[in-house]
Amino acid sequence: xxxxxxxxxxxxxxxFFTKDKDLVKPLAEDLVKKFGPVDLxxxxxxxxxxxxxxxxxxxxLFRRVxxxxxxxxxKDLATIKVETIQLEQKYFRNKxxxxxxxPGYLLHERFVLATAKNFAHRIxxxxxxxxxxxLIYTNxxxxxxxWTYPDYRAxxxxxxxxRVRNKYIVDFKKRKRQSDxxxxxxxxxxxxx
Numbered sequence: 001x002x003x004x005x006x007x008x009x010x011x012x013x014x015x016f017f018t019k020d021k022d023l024v025k026p027l028a029e030d031l032v033k034k035f036g037p038v039d040l041x042x043x044x045x046x047x048x049x050x051x052x053x054x055x056x057x058x059x060x061l062f063r064r065v066x067x068x069x070x071x072x073x074x075k076d077l078a079t080i081k082v083e084t085i086q087l088e089q090k091y092f093r094n095k096x097x098x099x100x101x102x103p104g105y106l107l108h109e110r111f112v113l114a115t116a117k118n119f120a121h122r123i124x125x126x127x128x129x130x131x132x133x134x135l136i137y138t139n140x141x142x143x144x145x146x147w148t149y150p151d152y153r154a155x156x157x158x159x160x161x162x163r164v165r166n167k168y169i170v171d172f173k174k175r176k177r178q179s180d181x182x183x184x185x186x187x188x189x190x191x192x193x
Contacts, residue, residue, distance in 0.1 A: 013066070013106055015066075017047040019060065020098055034083055045063045067164045077129070079127065084103050087101055110133060119132075133145065141158060141162055
């Protein structure tokens with residue numbers, strides 16, 4: 001017999017790349033307003049795996065990853081992607097992007113990115129957005145899949161996401177303990193209070 005279980009809350013990760021590192025402060029402020037405090041920020045990485053974005057954004061490009069304190073519901077990823085597309089548009093110059101923002105979520109077992117581009121391995125999740133299973137966690141680390149973007153295959157990115165996963169485990173356990181305490185309080189009888 002099948003049982004229906006609530007999906008686990010996930011750690012929100014927002015990756016972005018830009019030529020203009022000065023954009024990071026206002027962008028981070030906008031992201032915090034939308035998604036709450038950042039609890040981990042990865043280092044800057046060179047984004048030099050492709051020249052696809054250079055005509056629009058210039059070069060050199062740099063990538064950074066932010067992880068957010070508040071855990072999210074997995075079903076909210078499409079809405080979050082739409083909100084980050086709107087943020088990209090806020091920073092347009094001459095009708096061109098100055099920043100590319102890629103939200104995703106991390107769980108114990110996987111890392112998923114949101115994208116507006118369909119492909120064979122991507123699953124539609126609503127609002128014209130698709131979920132891309134980017135990495136799986138096995139044998140003590142995240143591992144890439146045949147379609148994983150090259151920048152998410154890089155050792156420095158995998159090390160960063162493994163660190164975020166460790167933080168997620170702590171956050172998840174803390175949230176579960178809080179939830180258990182609240183649930184215990186609801187079930188008490190009048191004479192037990």
